[in-house]
Each structure stands twice: as structure tokens, then as C-alpha cells.
Amino acid sequence: MILRTQYLERIRPFYDSELIKVITGVRRCGKSVLLKQIADEIHAKHFVSAESDALVFVDFDDYANRELTDPDKLYRHIKPKLSDERKTYLLFDEIQNVRDFELVVNSFNTTDNVSIFLTGSNSKLLSGELATRLGGRTVSFHVMPFNFREFCCFKEAQLHSEVPEGHLDESMLLDEYLTWGGFPLVCGQELAESRRVVLDNLYNSIVLRDIIQRNKISSATTLENVLDYLIANSSSTVSGNNIAAELTDSVRKVSAPTVYDLIRYIEEAYVVGRAERYDIRGKKKLRFEAKEYVCDLGLFHLRKNRVKDEWNCVVETVVYNELISRGMQVYVGKLHKSKVDFVAERDGRRCYVQVAYVMASEATIDREFGALEAIGDNYPKYVISMDPVVAGRNGITHARLIDFLRDESLLRLG
Numbered sequence: 001m002i003l004r005t006q007y008l009e010r011i012r013p014f015y016d017s018e019l020i021k022v023i024t025g026v027r028r029c030g031k032s033v034l035l036k037q038i039a040d041e042i043h044a045k046h047f048v049s050a051e052s053d054a055l056v057f058v059d060f061d062d063y064a065n066r067e068l069t070d071p072d073k074l075y076r077h078i079k080p081k082l083s084d085e086r087k088t089y090l091l092f093d094e095i096q097n098v099r100d101f102e103l104v105v106n107s108f109n110t111t112d113n114v115s116i117f118l119t120g121s122n123s124k125l126l127s128g129e130l131a132t133r134l135g136g137r138t139v140s141f142h143v144m145p146f147n148f149r150e151f152c153c154f155k156e157a158q159l160h161s162e163v164p165e166g167h168l169d170e171s172m173l174l175d176e177y178l179t180w181g182g183f184p185l186v187c188g189q190e191l192a193e194s195r196r197v198v199l200d201n202l203y204n205s206i207v208l209r210d211i212i213q214r215n216k217i218s219s220a221t222t223l224e225n226v227l228d229y230l231i232a233n234s235s236s237t238v239s240g241n242n243i244a245a246e247l248t249d250s251v252r253k254v255s256a257p258t259v260y261d262l263i264r265y266i267e268e269a270y271v272v273g274r275a276e277r278y279d280i281r282g283k284k285k286l287r288f289e290a291k292e293y294v295c296d297l298g299l300f301h302l303r304k305n306r307v308k309d310e311w312n313c314v315v316e317t318v319v320y321n322e323l324i325s326r327g328m329q330v331y332v333g334k335l336h337k338s339k340v341d342f343v344a345e346r347d348g349r350r351c352y353v354q355v356a357y358v359m360a361s362e363a364t365i366d367r368e369f370g371a372l373e374a375i376g377d378n379y380p381k382y383v384i385s386m387d388p389v390v391a392g393r394n395g396i397t398h399a400r401l402i403d404f405l406r407d408e409s410l411l412r413l414g
């Protein structure tokens, strides 16, 4: 198993906190495995033995635990294990399978010496509504499918016996990653056809279980059309009116409010991520011209139907997802009439990132660097592309995509 180090580092400071740790992310991105890795760390670091009642791990997707999805039975199962004398760690996987789970969780959290971890693949259920019902006593962590570094570790481990350490061809790995994405189950498949089958199953279960059933959507066709539009147009500015117009034909009429509702459901299942537009001069978020990015390029290649500028879209999407997986808040920038691809922030620090597939001419180099030069503040600025390294200018650094994805220290926030 690949250790999800960057998430463990982010969550670790909260292991003993009374805040409820909510771990969310798209279906099958590895939340349960991460929860087990957290349990292992708690076992090891807090000297809690696996057999003791001080750590309780329940997977509510496991048939063996089906009785515990009844809130009363869950309460009666957990309550005797709690003690004032020592902290009890409660790790609940797929908590949304428990009816009225927030009532049970709340009952432990307000009265007992506990530290609670929850996972699930719907943001509305887990962070939004739960946070409200628990009076804001939650902290959320958004897990993504493997990023490129994790993907390389996975491949190295998989091919260990066949290829000597350090001898994997990184550009071939990048090609594979940009085509098939980072869902662990997909990364584990050798054949293109089996990767496609796994992605197809994943797509269908997200559509059916995480979007249609959860939101009681009546028109599956409209939902799939909107979802496919968002996936195929990853990194584009989204307009409900434009999508509605595109989907309306002589047989069906689709309204913009319906499209906006569907986009919200799709975002809540983490299939796409939104980047709001940020006015760099005016220092404020704008309510229009947000962009949407598909969470994984495997889904993009599964559902795209020949988009123009495909590689620009791929490169912009992989950079967005990488920044998100590093725990950053990501906006698309606006500066007067021009645009800056990303404004990335974490803990009050910031950098700007401009992304191009290749900068084939001096004019393109001028355009990409020029967009950042126009900003005029002192935050670090980067141009990322697939070209060999280009000389930086005016304090702006160029990074090859592969180096940016491989080496986290290459991008600095100021």
C-alpha cells in the first residue's frame, strides 16, 4: 500500500483534537485505506493496542457490520467502550450508511473523551450539513486520487521485481498518468482494456449511487449529459445557460436552473472541482466565470469526445488537481482584461501559476510570462509547460510539468 503521507501529515495534528475529522473525496480515491493508515499511526504512536477498546474501527460498507447501521445499535455497541480515564478513538468508514448518523456521532462527541474520524464521498452530507448540525466542530480533509508522486511510488512498488530501482522511465509514466489518471484501482491494471472497464464501472457507480440516488434525480439522461459536458470541458469556464442551450433540442428542454442544480450535485460528489475567479487588483472573489476541473484524467479520457485543445486542457487539469492535493485553495485569476491561470493559496501565503502545454514560439513565451509580469506584486510566480526548461525572467520561474509534479519543493508560496 502506498502511504498517503501528505494527508497523514495534514491530519496528524488533529489526532487528539475534539474536532471531528471528516475525510471526504470522490468514490474509490482511497479514503478507507487512508483511514486504516491513520488507525495504524494511532496504534503505533499512542501505544493503543489493536485489541483494546481505545480504538474502534467500523466499516459500514462491510456486510458484517450491517446491524450497526441502525443508530440505536451503534450507540449501544460503542457506549460501553468509552471511558473518562483515557481517550477513545472512533474511526467510522462510510458513515453515511448509518441512518441519522449525526445524532449518534454528536452524542459521543459532546459528552465523552473521544476523538472521532469519519469518511464518506459526499461533501454536502459530511462537511456542509454535518458541520452545521455539530455546531461547526468539524475539520475536513479532501482526498484526491493518487497524484503523480504517489502514482510513481505505486508503479515502482508494482514493478519492483522487474525493473531495478530508479530505472523506471519517468516520461512514459507521465504519459500513462496523463491518460489514465490516478485512481488506485485503475493504476493497478496492466491492460488498457481493463483500465477502461474499471473506470467505466467507477463512472457508473458515481452517477448512480453518489449523484442520482442521493439526490433523487428523475432524469438520468440530463444528469449524464451535464456530467459528460463538465468532464469533457474540464478547465473551461462554466455557464449554466450555455450548457442548457447545448442540451436543449427538439425533444428535450433543459433549463439553466436545472443545470446549476445538477452541477452542484456533481461537485458534491467531488467528480469536478470548482475554481472561483479572483480579481487580483481588486483583491476580491468574483461571482462569475468560475471554472470546473475533472478530479481525474482517466475520467476525462473515458468521457471526452474530441475536445479541441485537448492537451492544454489535460495539462491545466493536472496542475489544478496537484495544487488541490497539496491542500491549497485555488482560484483562476483576473487582471483587468487578461487572465492568470491560477492563484494558489495556503495558510495566508500565495503564488501565481501560468500553464501552457508547449510554448512553441517566442510569442507564446512572451504571452505566458507577460500575463504574470503584469501582476506587479511580490508573490512567487511560475510558468509550467511541457517544454525543456526555459530561462526565467523578471523573477518568474519556468518549470517543466514533470518536475513540478515530481518535486513539491519546486513551487514556493510567498
Ligand SMILES: Nc1ncnc2c1ncn2[C@@H]1O[C@H](COP(=O)(O)OP(=O)(O)OP(=O)(O)O)[C@@H](O)[C@H]1O
Pocket (backbone or CB within 6 Å): 001, 002, 003, 004, 026, 027, 028, 029, 030, 031, 032, 033, 034, 094, 120, 121, 183, 184, 185
Ligand atoms: N494508498 C493506497 N495504495 C494502494 N492501493 C490503494 C491505496 N488506496 C486505495 N487503494 C486501492 O484502491 C481501492 C479503493 O480504495 P478505498 O476503498 O480506500 O477507496 P474509498 O475512497 O474508501 O472508496 P469508496 O468511496 O468507494 O468507499 C482499493 O481496492 C484499494 O486497495
